[in-house]
Amino acid sequence: AQSVTQPDIHITVSEGASLELRCNYSYGATPYLFWYVQSPGQGLQLLLKYFSGDTLVQGIKGFEAEFKRSQSSFNLRKPSVHWSDAAEYFCAVGNFGNEKLTFGTGTRLTIIP
């Protein structure tokens, strides 16, 4: 069965600093991958997705993620965070032939001035 691991439950970053959120997946076939963001009291919003092709994908709000097959990772990055980026971030994995997504447990991001 496919699984997603987000090893960091909570990360605190200073405003303007760079950010990297980790995501590791476990699945035998080629996965397709997503990063979602959830603000307090809101639903999940898609940041970016990877299906195939260029392993570095760009998303909204200045986020990017890199798919590394050899490391089974899909880490999310942002060069300079803003206070409005404080939220919970979820990595999700699916596989071709199955419409279901498996979500990680999420990483809560706190931004300090």
Add this chain to the structure above:
Amino acid sequence: DAGVIQSPRHEVTEMGQEVTLRCKPISGHDYLFWYRQTMMRGLELLIYFNNNVPIDDSGMPEDRFSAKMPNASFSTLKIQPSEPRDSAVYFCASSISTYNEQFFGPGTRLTVL
């Protein structure tokens, strides 16, 4: 489009009562998903539909939970009888086709006393 619409946004009920959560997917989307989010278990897929037909309900916790999709623009998730451990945020999501982004509603926060 207004996005995925869920009602009610908040529901407080007493143990043993019937609870009905409602969802209106985005027009034209063929897939509808029901998720439950708790601190302990994260985001869990309960059931999903394709063209109004339930495809996989393996995530439904027990017989107290049931879901229907009588037409392309409406779905319900019912819990009867409700228990305190059902307290969670329930999300509905829809997507236009397989492997595409799932658009999430704002969720229904359910509290069972």
